[in-house]
Amino acid sequence: MAITSARGAQFSWALYDWANSAFATTVVAGFFPIFFKTYWSAGHPAETSTLQLGLGSALASLVVLMLAPLAGAIADRSRRKKLGLALATGLSVAATAGLFFVGQGAWLAALTLFVVASIGFFLAMVFYDSLIVDVCSASEYDRVSALGYGLGYLGGGLLLAVNVAMTLAPDWFGLADRAEAVRWAFASVALWWAVFSLPLFLFVDESRNAETPGAREALRAGLSELRATARRILGERAVWMFLLAYWLYIDGVHTIIRMAVDFGLNLGFGQESLITALLMVQFIGFPAAVGFGWLAQRWDTKKAIYLGLAVYAGITAWGYFLAEVWQFYVMAGVIGLVQGGVQSLSRSYFARLIPDGKAGEYFGIYNMMGKFAAVIGPLLVGLTAALTGSARLSILSVLILFVAGGWLLTRVDVREAPSAG
Template sequence: MTDNSTSKAGFTRRAQIGWALYDWANSAFATTVVAGFFPIFFKTYWSADYAAETSTLQLGLGSALASLIVLFAAPIGGAIADRGHHKKAALALATALAVAATFALFFVGAGHWLAAMGLFVIASIAFFMAMVFYDSLLVNVAAPADYDRVSALGYGLGYLGGGVLLAVNVAMTLKPDWFGLADRTEAVRWAFLSVAVWWGVFSWPLFATVTETGKARGEPIGKAVSGGLKDLAVTIREIMGRREVWLFLLAYWLYIDGVHTIIRMAVDFGLSLGFGQQSLIAALLLVQFIGFPAAIGFGWLASRWETKKAIYLGLVVYGAISAWGYFLTAVWQFYVMAAAIGLVQGGVQSLSRSYFARLIPEAKSGEYFGIYNMMGKFAAVLGPILVGVTAAATGSARASILSVVVLFIAGGVLLTRVDARQAKANT
């Protein structure tokens, strides 16, 4: 056997592992920066001179701006990259920009909230744009029969990598003297620096091992942009004519909205019950480390069962999580919720990515995944509204948690109408 262990279609395991390691690399940004330290450090260090309500507004506006830009840029960027077969080059550019912006956070002094927010917005936009190009490269490293396994490997390594660095960063903030640091503030600044280095170093295997199919057209940038926009318009019309694709995107939007709402609601709910920050960080680490084997396990399950059935399983568990949240009163119950989320979160996300890859034409994977990621950015819109309206109508925050089940049911029902075999027959 060669070291590459080629599959029937000629795809190498070396390239698949190199591709999956990008999830290990960039998940550090999602865990340490986005979910972990940036929101807290922004309030207590960069925007400490402002009232809590003002800093919350600043953070919310910055996050919203990044999301809004990605909504429009993701499908356009995917179309341009597809047109010239430049997905790897586009991924390299987005990664370099995100790494540089994250690295620069180390140098932002106290009180400079605008500089910190500007760098965070740049890093966030680049992070999400990079995911468009990264996801679309799945078709260049695996045959359709291996999409589930390889996609799950990526998510699994992402949970592990993000969890490992987050654990180190948490230790740095709890015991800064162990790392030769003066205090917690210095530890957080070095945590941002560590994310940039981690992301940059572990991205290299993808660029060294993955080969993008097709020849670059060598078009001038202006022509590539205008051509990409025209191609995107054609793709949108194609999607509307491909019943399986638009049905899946609608189903995905509904149930992934529920997934994102549960994630956000769990933390907020824990705070409302008086659980401390250390308990919340411990729960986040629990999700990361359970998510690693669970995501890979879902890939194994899909290969022996069926991808859609495995997604259904994840949605059923999420429905049970919503019900569990209604009765949640103690910290140990919060940890049970976190463990359950870790069991299915990566599986639902990874199998959704691999199932969508089966529905689309390989030559337009960048454009289609641009729209797929755009739908993901639209997520967590219906859920919070549903939760808020239910809470107002019932006067119970606990009752509002149950309302999220509607999104999982609606998404699951629509998913039953999608047939990947029919989609490929029409490709």
């Protein structure tokens, strides 16, 4: 009975990935950037709408960079990770649902809601990631983390497929046009996110090893703990070395995610082909992420991450030679095989490095590093493209991140981690 209960809690935890990935796929990667330009910011020059969207995304990133470590520290001190997750999720769900009501031309309202939803999304990940230590033992981190990422790919892909069908054939769904279909797509994300988050709140128990302080005391203690954590990490070689390695190679992963569509457009591939490739990544990513969890348990977590990074390096180099749409599909398929594995195993490996009772604050810094990623990569790509005039050469620059991050990972020894003491 205990095993069934534990497995049920683990699945309920992982189901949150299924829930919130709808926002990452349908809203962030799918419809918001396009709909923002063509509907909410219609009439503005292309460069103006790009600037508006860029400033909004930068603001969201800045807020998350400042709040993520503090949120994690407060969650640890107050023993209220589930409460923090509920508040962040509720904020994002409400903001995402609000996009349904924003009229054409109201770009500021749409951008504000998107920024709020993005902040809530990334802060929620701090609390969600840190709860992994409450649902499984260290020996199960790889499997449970991979299950979460796998369900995320499947859930996000399923809803994205439905939303794409809504926009391609709105009359099938009783909708007037594509604009109405996109607005309902945003509403569907909010509903999906809210409903599938419920199992975590109902069936996951948060460990409470100490008396729960009040909100003001938790804030004061959280600020103090955050300062202490920053100093402590500097003395924990395994932790800061991993965070540095993670920052570099996950920057490469995020850069490939963000630049792949733009790269395909530069090569003259059509939008429908690019959407098809995006769906391929989602559905291949589900079994592949779960498979990487199985591989890590039977092989070695670090070696499995190395495998994923090696594949990323190879596919990035191969991108230089792309000429046909079918080759782009192959590239998308191979990325789908390793993307979730690298992400999920990085989370589970980091969980092994952190000391007991510090999951929230350490994962706050972990998520801050992840959010700060995709800074060097786009800069490398942009500068290389500007200096050489070649999109093909620019994509090769991302290799630096995979090689440097992989090399630094070899310097990480879990036996030196504070959790080993």
